[in-house]
Amino acid sequence: MDMAEEREILDDFDRKILHALQYDFPIIPNPYGYIGSLLQAKEEVILKRVSWLYEQGYIRRLGVSIDSRRIGYVSTLVALKVVEGFVPAVTEVINSFAGVTHNYLREGEYNMWFTAIAPDQKSLEQILHTVREIQGVDVLLSLPAKRVFKVNVKFPLITR
Amino acid sequence: MTELECQMICELQKDLSIVPHPYAVVAERLKISEEQLLTGMNAMVGRGIIRKVGAVLRHRRVGFAANALCVWKVPLERVVEIGEMFASLTTVTHCYERETCPAWSYNLYTMIHATSRVVCEHQIEAMSLLSGISQFKIFYSTKELKKTSMRYFE
Numbered sequence: 001m002d003m004a005e006e007r008e009i010l011d012d013f014d015r016k017i018l019h020a021l022q023y024d025f026p027i028i029p030n031p032y033g034y035i036g037s038l039l040q041a042k043e044e045v046i047l048k049r050v051s052w053l054y055e056q057g058y059i060r061r062l063g064v065s066i067d068s069r070r071i072g073y074v075s076t077l078v079a080l081k082v083v084e085g086f087v088p089a090v091t092e093v094i095n096s097f098a099g100v101t102h103n104y105l106r107e108g109e110y111n112m113w114f115t116a117i118a119p120d121q122k123s124l125e126q127i128l129h130t131v132r133e134i135q136g137v138d139v140l141l142s143l144p145a146k147r148v149f150k151v152n153v154k155f156p157l158i159t160r
Numbered sequence: 161m162t163e164l165e166c167q168m169i170c171e172l173q174k175d176l177s178i179v180p181h182p183y184a185v186v187a188e189r190l191k192i193s194e195e196q197l198l199t200g201m202n203a204m205v206g207r208g209i210i211r212k213v214g215a216v217l218r219h220r221r222v223g224f225a226a227n228a229l230c231v232w233k234v235p236l237e238r239v240v241e242i243g244e245m246f247a248s249l250t251t252v253t254h255c256y257e258r259e260t261c262p263a264w265s266y267n268l269y270t271m272i273h274a275t276s277r278v279v280c281e282h283q284i285e286a287m288s289l290l291s292g293i294s295q296f297k298i299f300y301s302t303k304e305l306k307k308t309s310m311r312y313f314e
Binding site: 018021022027030031033043051054058059061063064066067070071072073077091094103106108110112113141144145146147150152153154 | 161169172174176178179180181182183184198201202205209210211214215216217218219223224229239240243244246250252253255257259260261263264269273297298299300302304305306307310312
């Protein structure tokens with residue numbers, strides 16, 4: 001496999017690897033070797049491809065995902081009505097919080113939605129208080145979870 | 161959680177190296193054996209602290225270009241039934257019951273990722289038909305302003 005080639009589009013093998021990296025990544029000493037055995041490829045071929053996929057930005061994270069609630073952290077989803085024209089300034093303040101992990105502009109009456117995570121309720125309230133006071137923030141709804149039915153951010157890339 | 165578990169999470173939330181023995185690299189930083197780390201990780205998977213191990217993709221780059229937050233107004237006595245129904249769908253990546261307030265009475269939240277808006281819309285129509293819930297709102301994302309992973313115990 002020539003990794004020097006410039007490719008814009010994922011080929012079937014890339015898709016199989018990305019799929020396996022999401023669904024079949026094991027907790028064993030040689031996870032890439034295991035993925036190689038699933039795809040009938042050598043470990044070194046897998047390592048090269050994964051490096052390439054990582055460098056090209058297809059992979060945002062490669063590691064563990066933690067359930068913040070299970071380790072005592074608190075979180076909420078926040079919906080905002082931000083006045084047009086103030087979006088860039090509001091975004092800058094909100095994104096500056098380490099506990100804000102996701103922030104999206106969305107179409108609709110509430111146009112900005114972000115998630116905030118904090119080690120305790122007091123720190124979370126502080127973030128919300130600061131955001132409420134930003135010029136251009138018209139309405140703020142904090143919508144903490146009561147029950148989690150699913151968190152599974154995996155994208156099937158092959159059909160089995 | 162033990163001190164060692166906090167330290168493990170601290171190191172594991174950094175990206176794994178793309179080398180033959182990535183966990184050995186993490187174990188070395190923690191000054192423990194690879195076997196100790198793997199045992200600790202399995203225990204944390206068992207307790208639900210580690211939700212998954214592997215890759216998180218940039219969904220737009222791999223073809224899942226549309227992302228809709230769809231919120232539903234579900235009678236309280238049907239929340240569990242419908243929450244589980246929606247959660248069983250592959251295109252639904254997140255499904256939560258959330259608190260309401262006087263200004264906002266939508267209580268069930270689903271995040272739908274699909275290849276296009278049309279696919280999202282069909283999925284949401286199907287969800288409405290399946291559940292019988294007709295009161296819902298769709299919020300399509302138009303711009304990702306921030307997307308990172310939380311860093312714990314830092």
